[in-house]
Amino acid sequence: MKVVAKKIRVLIGKVGLDGHDRGVKLVARALRDAGVEVIYTGLHQTPEQVVAAAIQEDVDAIGLSVLSGAHNYLLPRVLELLKERGADDIVVFGGGIIPDEDVPRLKAAGVRTLFRPGTPMSDVVDFVKGMKQ
Amino acid sequence: MQDRKERKDRFDSLSGSPIARLYTKNDLKDWEAERDLGLPGEFPYTRGIYPTMYRGRLWTMRQFAGFGTAADTNARFKYLLEQGQTGLSVAFDMPTLMGLDSDDPRARGEVGYCGVAVASLEDMDRLFDGIPLDRVTTSMTINGPAAILFAMYLAVAKRREIPVDRLGGTLQNDILKEYIAQKEWLFPPEPHLRLITDTIAYCTSHVPKWHPVSISGYHIREAGSNALQELAFTLYDGLTYVEAAVKAGLAVDTFAPQLSFFFNVHNDFFEEIAKFRAARRLWAREMERRYHPKDPRSLQLRCHAQTAGCSLMAQQPMNNVVRTTLQALAAVLGGTQSLHTNSMDETLALPTQEAVTLALRTQQVIAHESEVPNTVDPLGGSYYVERLTNQLEEAARDYFRKLDEMGGMLKAIERGFPQREILNASQRYQREVEKKERVIVGVNEYVEPETHPIPILKIGPEVEASQIQRLAALRARRDSYKVAGTLQAVQEAAACAENLMPYLLDAVKAEATLGEMCAALREVFGTYKEPVVL
Numbered sequence: 287m288k289v290v291a292k293k294i295r296v297l298i299g300k301v302g303l304d305g306h307d308r309g310v311k312l313v314a315r316a317l318r319d320a321g322v323e324v325i326y327t328g329l330h331q332t333p334e335q336v337v338a339a340a341i342q343e344d345v346d347a348i349g350l351s352v353l354s355g356a357h358n359y360l361l362p363r364v365l366e367l368l369k370e371r372g373a374d375d376i377v378v379f380g381g382g383i384i385p386d387e388d389v390p391r392l393k394a395a396g397v398r399t400l401f402r403p404g405t406p407m408s409d410v411v412d413f414v415k416g417m418k419q
Numbered sequence: 420m421q422d423r424k425e426r427k428d429r430f431d432s433l434s435g436s437p438i439a440r441l442y443t444k445n446d447l448k449d450w451e452a453e454r455d456l457g458l459p460g461e462f463p464y465t466r467g468i469y470p471t472m473y474r475g476r477l478w479t480m481r482q483f484a485g486f487g488t489a490a491d492t493n494a495r496f497k498y499l500l501e502q503g504q505t506g507l508s509v510a511f512d513m514p515t516l517m518g519l520d521s522d523d524p525r526a527r528g529e530v531g532y533c534g535v536a537v538a539s540l541e542d543m544d545r546l547f548d549g550i551p552l553d554r555v556t557t558s559m560t561i562n563g564p565a566a567i568l569f570a571m572y573l574a575v576a577k578r579r580e581i582p583v584d585r586l587g588g589t590l591q592n593d594i595l596k597e598y599i600a601q602k603e604w605l606f607p608p609e610p611h612l613r614l615i616t617d618t619i620a621y622c623t624s625h626v627p628k629w630h631p632v633s634i635s636g637y638h639i640r641e642a643g644s645n646a647l648q649e650l651a652f653t654l655y656d657g658l659t660y661v662e663a664a665v666k667a668g669l670a671v672d673t674f675a676p677q678l679s680f681f682f683n684v685h686n687d688f689f690e691e692i693a694k695f696r697a698a699r700r701l702w703a704r705e706m707e708r709r710y711h712p713k714d715p716r717s718l719q720l721r722c723h724a725q726t727a728g729c730s731l732m733a734q735q736p737m738n739n740v741v742r743t744t745l746q747a748l749a750a751v752l753g754g755t756q757s758l759h760t761n762s763m764d765e766t767l768a769l770p771t772q773e774a775v776t777l778a779l780r781t782q783q784v785i786a787h788e789s790e791v792p793n794t795v796d797p798l799g800g801s802y803y804v805e806r807l808t809n810q811l812e813e814a815a816r817d818y819f820r821k822l823d824e825m826g827g828m829l830k831a832i833e834r835g836f837p838q839r840e841i842l843n844a845s846q847r848y849q850r851e852v853e854k855k856e857r858v859i860v861g862v863n864e865y866v867e868p869e870t871h872p873i874p875i876l877k878i879g880p881e882v883e884a885s886q887i888q889r890l891a892a893l894r895a896r897r898d899s900y901k902v903a904g905t906l907q908a909v910q911e912a913a914a915c916a917e918n919l920m921p922y923l924l925d926a927v928k929a930e931a932t933l934g935e936m937c938a939a940l941r942e943v944f945g946t947y948k949e950p951v952v953l
Contacts, residue, residue: 303513303529305602308643308729308845314953315846328951329602330517332525354513355768355878359528385767385875403733403766404862406853 295345296414299327301336301364304354309381313349316407322414333363340368340376347377347417349410357384362395377417381405433687434645435847436810442802450805455700459795462707464699465808466796467754468719473792479757480782481558481723485510485535486769487882489545492535496550498772502779506757508558509546510534510769511568518564518605518937521886531882533769534560538886538933539893543571544578553581557588558633558723558757563605565592566614567936570923573626577928589630589679589723592618595656595828596635598949599837600642605937608829610944614919615660616667621920623673630679632660633723639837640683641729643845646694649683650811651818652828652837654701659828661710675706676716684746684753685727691746692798693807695722695753701812705819724750725759731766735861736873739763744781751785752798758782768875835952842952890932897930905929906939913943 298314300307307329318324325343327336340348352360361380368374380392381401389400398417401410430438439446450456457463460470469475482499484507485492496507512534514526520538521530530536537543547557552575561568569590573583594611597604604611615632622631636653644652657678664674680698684691702720706712726746731739740763747760760778762770770778786792798804825831832838851857858864905926912922926936 303517303519303525303603304533305597306642307602308641308842311842311953312846312849315842318953326951326953329949353533354529355532356513356528363528383767386870386872404859407849408853 293321293323294347294414294418295323295325295343296347296349297325297327297336297340297343297345298349299331299336299339299351300329301331301333301350301360302352302354302356303330304352304356305329306353307351309353310349310351312407313351313381313401313410316411317414320411320415322411333360333367336364337367337371337373341371341373345376347379347414349414350378350380352380352382352384355383357382357392358388361392361397365396379413381410432646432690432807433685434647434690436814442806444802446802446806447809450809452800455809456799456805462715462718463703464719465696466799468699468721468756470795472754472795473751473786474795477786477792478751478755479506479556480504480779480786481506481508481757481759482775482779483508483510483558483560483725483759484775485512486533486876487531487535487878488885489535489537489542490548491531491882493546493548493550495772495775496546499775499779500550500555502776503783504779506556506558507550508759509560511559511561512536514538515568515933516561516563516603518567518933520890520932520934521883522890523934527883530886532878536882536886537568537571538890540571540574540927540930541889541893543568544575547572547575552576552579553585558591559588560591562591562594562597562601563603563611564933564937565590566618566919567923567927567933569618570920570927574924574927583626584628586626587628589633590618591635591681592632593635593656595659595832596638596653598832599639599652599656600644600841601638602949604947606941606944607947608832610913610940612660612663616664616669617918617920619660619664619674619677620667620669620918622677623669627677630677630721631674633679633681634660635681637681637683637725639841640685640727642841643729643848644841645844645848646685646687646690647811647814648818648837648840648844650694650698650701651815653680653682654698654705654815655819655822655828657702658705658709661706665710671706671710671712672714672717675710675712676714676719678721679756680720680722682722682724682750682755683727684724684750686730686742686746688745688749689804690807690811691749692753693804693811695724695750695755696796696804696808697811697815698722699754700808701815721756723757723759724753724755726750726761728761728765731761731763732859732862733766735867735871736763736766738861739766740777740781743778744785747781748785748789748791751791754796764873764875767873769878771874771876773874833950835950838950838952893930893932901929902926902931902935906931906935909936910939910943913940
């Protein structure tokens, strides 16, 4: 008997005010091409909007892109809201212009991993496919 | 010749067009030097817009700067001027770019991070404290709320009793590329276009030395386009603004000489040089064909250039200095009027003072040590460069035809056409890099296991706190009755066809904040949701 694996669902979006969506769209396309179900939120999302959409869409993970330097507030805020809503089983990962020294703090806040400039798309796909194992 | 083995099966430009082993006069069969090249300072301006180019005057060295509070950035401006920089260029933070005050809930975590926070006339005044506005030209990278920030700048000059007709500078004020690439808009396209024609009209009669729009390919390129798309979409955007202004009743020669352009300079050295040359020729020819201006300056494409931020790499960041040097040299060989060189640390954060100084020094070395600026358009007549220039102009015309068929740029944006072209190009580039068809030194080849961290600029949460405090004090201090009255007048002018600039100036002088003015306009103009292209 063939077991059909449930497709991984990932919400991909831009949180905060910056509109730099080159990277996030490439990530969304790469995941989609790899068979992941991608829900793209579009631009200028607040942490509240991201969390509401993630819960409504029943996703396995949230991937957020921030290139404005506001990651130190926005990413922990998303995790805080997920916790409040009892949805902290959703994996959160991020990407963007994130300096080395901010990484430990963001990981301590619960961000599973951060993809930084120069990351091959295959790394993001491998992470998403392997994150539940 | 055929059987000589080469390193690769195919050599392509960064735009994806094949490059031949050798270029000869056979590649320029339809090319006529008199018609297609001409002389510098003469139609079609392929060789440059001035007869003497850098022998007359070097390009303006204009480093884009802004972070933290107005006082922080003011100190950086003064430092850059002391170091020999010849013009200022303001980077605003995300809330300012989006028309939000620093104390807006949506501004949380973003205040002062990727630029300077300016929410009020007081902030603008502090930003230019001690800087002679009548002697230094200032470029402001602001789009959605451009008219408001411009009104603040004019109000600061008026406070200092500097006549505004002596102010020189540039407002980016290019909303089309926001919908296409950078994605920072406040309203739907039509009211934004009206705000742009309002600023153009206001400048023609009050601030004649100002450049009211800087038609920008930079962000289109950063969003992933290739050089050809950057060229085609940017010039087509320019023609769209000219058409809007002419439709609004302005004679072309009253404003076209003040239009300016802003291009990216990426890694493909010769293609980039050809892009600048093709841009000047295409603009001159299209403006001539469409509007028959009497003033030759209406045909001249003036531009600022910035080295490609997206070409900088976080791995082995010192290599970025070398990339930037080559790109800057290409911009100079392309004949730019002003230049920003990126700092090596900008893939990680805003630049430190040390990094920005090195970036400025890079331009100074090209200007004073390389001897490159001693002659005009040194590559003119090169088989390869002329061939590339021809190809780019022709291919850009193909894009023009497609855009015309769609009914213009606004219709094309609605259909997601430029957005999709850019996304496809950026995906192609990404794949080429990942397959190592394109080598990026230190990233996919010559990789070092050890990282060597470089110092980066840190911005703390205290910037946000101090901005919130200042705004609270401002709101308590000002005449709120007067503020409400001027905002009401802004809304009434917005609802009819009157030029908004005088009303925005009144509101600015009454110390209405940026966020309040944008909210007032939003009630009249509405908001915009982009068609999602994925």
